[in-house]
Amino acid sequence: MDPVTRHTGVGVPLRRSDVDTDQIIPAVYLKRVSRTGFEDGLFSGWRQDPSFVLNQPAYSSGSVLVAGPDFGTGSSREHAVWALKDYGFRAVLSSRFADIFRGNAGKQGLVAGQLAQEDVELIWKQLEARPGTEVTVDLRERVVLCADLVAPLQIDDYTRWRLLEGLDDVGLTLRDVGAIDAFEEQRPAWKPRTLLER
Amino acid sequence: MGRTLAEKVWDEHVVRRGGDGEPDLLYIDLHLLHEVTSPQAFEGLRLEGRTLRRRDLTIATEDHNTPTLDIDKPIADPTSRTQIETLRRNCAEFGVRLHPLGDAEQGIVHVVGPQLGLTQPGMTVVCGDSHTSTHGAFGALAMGIGTSEVEHVLATQTLPLTRPRTMAVTVEGELPEGATAKDVILAVIARIGTGGGQGYVLEYRGSAIRALSMEARMTICNMSIEAGARAGMVAPDETTFAYLQGRDHAPTGEDWDAAVAHWRTLATDEDAEFDAEVVVDAAELQPFVTWGTNPGQGLPLSGAVPDPDSMEESQAAAARRALEYMDLVPGTPLRDIAVDAVFIGSCTNGRIEDLRAAAEVVRGQRKADGVRVLVVPGSARVRLQAEAEGLDRVFTDFGAEWRFAGCSMCLGMNPDQLAPGERAASTSNRNFEGRQGKGGRTHLVSPLVAAATAVRGTLSAPVDLEAPQPLVPA
Numbered sequence: 001m002d003p004v005t006r007h008t009g010v011g012v013p014l015r016r017s018d019v020d021t022d023q024i025i026p027a028v029y030l031k032r033v034s035r036t037g038f039e040d041g042l043f044s045g046w047r048q049d050p051s052f053v054l055n056q057p058a059y060s061s062g063s064v065l066v067a068g069p070d071f072g073t074g075s076s077r078e079h080a081v082w083a084l085k086d087y088g089f090r091a092v093l094s095s096r097f098a099d100i101f102r103g104n105a106g107k108q109g110l111v112a113g114q115l116a117q118e119d120v121e122l123i124w125k126q127l128e129a130r131p132g133t134e135v136t137v138d139l140r141e142r143v144v145l146c147a148d149l150v151a152p153l154q155i156d157d158y159t160r161w162r163l164l165e166g167l168d169d170v171g172l173t174l175r176d177v178g179a180i181d182a183f184e185e186q187r188p189a190w191k192p193r194t195l196l197e198r
Numbered sequence: 199m200g201r202t203l204a205e206k207v208w209d210e211h212v213v214r215r216g217g218d219g220e221p222d223l224l225y226i227d228l229h230l231l232h233e234v235t236s237p238q239a240f241e242g243l244r245l246e247g248r249t250l251r252r253r254d255l256t257i258a259t260e261d262h263n264t265p266t267l268d269i270d271k272p273i274a275d276p277t278s279r280t281q282i283e284t285l286r287r288n289c290a291e292f293g294v295r296l297h298p299l300g301d302a303e304q305g306i307v308h309v310v311g312p313q314l315g316l317t318q319p320g321m322t323v324v325c326g327d328s329h330t331s332t333h334g335a336f337g338a339l340a341m342g343i344g345t346s347e348v349e350h351v352l353a354t355q356t357l358p359l360t361r362p363r364t365m366a367v368t369v370e371g372e373l374p375e376g377a378t379a380k381d382v383i384l385a386v387i388a389r390i391g392t393g394g395g396q397g398y399v400l401e402y403r404g405s406a407i408r409a410l411s412m413e414a415r416m417t418i419c420n421m422s423i424e425a426g427a428r429a430g431m432v433a434p435d436e437t438t439f440a441y442l443q444g445r446d447h448a449p450t451g452e453d454w455d456a457a458v459a460h461w462r463t464l465a466t467d468e469d470a471e472f473d474a475e476v477v478v479d480a481a482e483l484q485p486f487v488t489w490g491t492n493p494g495q496g497l498p499l500s501g502a503v504p505d506p507d508s509m510e511e512s513q514a515a516a517a518r519r520a521l522e523y524m525d526l527v528p529g530t531p532l533r534d535i536a537v538d539a540v541f542i543g544s545c546t547n548g549r550i551e552d553l554r555a556a557a558e559v560v561r562g563q564r565k566a567d568g569v570r571v572l573v574v575p576g577s578a579r580v581r582l583q584a585e586a587e588g589l590d591r592v593f594t595d596f597g598a599e600w601r602f603a604g605c606s607m608c609l610g611m612n613p614d615q616l617a618p619g620e621r622a623a624s625t626s627n628r629n630f631e632g633r634q635g636k637g638g639r640t641h642l643v644s645p646l647v648a649a650a651t652a653v654r655g656t657l658s659a660p661v662d663l664e665a666p667q668p669l670v671p672a
Contacts, residue, residue, distance in 0.1 A: 104344035
């Protein structure tokens, strides 16, 4: 994973709450076995509406999505994160994220940054008044910048550290393989096994 | 101070305690796989030259993409077929036990695990599927994960996780006739909202929960994710032990005694404190239906479509959009809403008790004209059991379609879908826009309400049905 420290790009105002992962990418796009190429599925239900924000030229090259509360609810599909990244988004900002989405984003180098809802509203106003305005997400300083606004960015320390360092989780865990071995030694024998030869 | 059920299970699985803001590394007792969220995880293992750490704690089934008709023929959709074939190849290569389409143990991953007895109290269970919360009904800590985490578990049998907060959802009293587990959870989600459980593990407790069967508890835990929760749990008790004893993978003999003795220690201590609590009076619950496009937008069936103008600003915009999508007018009694389809099935309500309940409602009746009724067992075992009890005949005599097991119309990934503009009463778990097919409209309901709706053609409860009419010979 490439390290993420600071990103500046066109902000896209998505004035909707409860953007569930079925809206981010419908199930029909989940049949692929590859890890890339999901951009065509991103918000595909809504993109058929010409007035949808990503269909407006000023926003179509956006890379910072600014959404309403409860973003990423529903299905655990990591394809939602892949679709946002494949489209070109590097950060999503919202006042509240669903847990699984936030976790998936952190593992794929997509910043899921939490802002106060007042700050989201201020950014929306700015992005709508001046389409094409850029938003800066600064992980090192933990701030979001948009025109004159300097908004505190909330992200948990561990995810921020991993993003800044570009660390691979599996590699990190395997450093503790001795602890895993030791744990397995003391698991009760009656715990179930899936294989029939018991 | 005492600990909650969730905290006890958590503590028993810590491989390495995270310092200062770092997550704990948790051991995973059971990893369930299906075809949709696993291919990229196996590919990741291959690319890094890593191996599967514990194939004996891993099991796979085919469910999301599988058709529920003509299961002996090749899958028609080439992308679905590729995904299924990829799972089969991956399981063969890494030595994972797989229950493919046509196998007697195939079915929805969250129906299969419990019925095999693989889901047991005090375990950590994960799956690349948000409805993994279902397994919490056994007092397991069961969580949906993303594909990167699936890969992590395959490689290490652990996951780095941040300790969640705990919320008690206390349901005291006796459920009135006609109110079911589905109505309990829909009412809870309507109360706390789709984000209300965010960051929490919910523990369902109270006399109404204790009185529920294991399958009903699974229905409730299943939809914890719809309240935004990380997981949902019920403390194991005699009902749990009775369900487990004798199942394929349940311990036996001395192991059984040791296991039960341990499971009895898991219940939340008297002096434990939850970070939050919600109290629900069971006696006030009624059949519940959703009117909108998220599972929190629900009301008792006796109500009417709400008016966004009378809502708080924060809710009104979403409600307006939902009503536009659902093509509903404020003030319309919910019982007047006519449906095109009824779906009985899914990991929420596709178990044998759900099918029995629905069958009792429709027995001896004919479905409403023009309504398509799909009955889809959650697993091949459930289907066999239902057929042994003659339920398939009850449904087909009623005019319903009796299908093979799978996720079916819960999500638009297989041939069972709503057409644009079609409206369904569905026993599934999500009423998101397009969830059951592009442009489809979903009302989430219990099996009882689904069955009564199939009889009358409008959203209904069994109480709305007149005395059964004798069948007119065709």
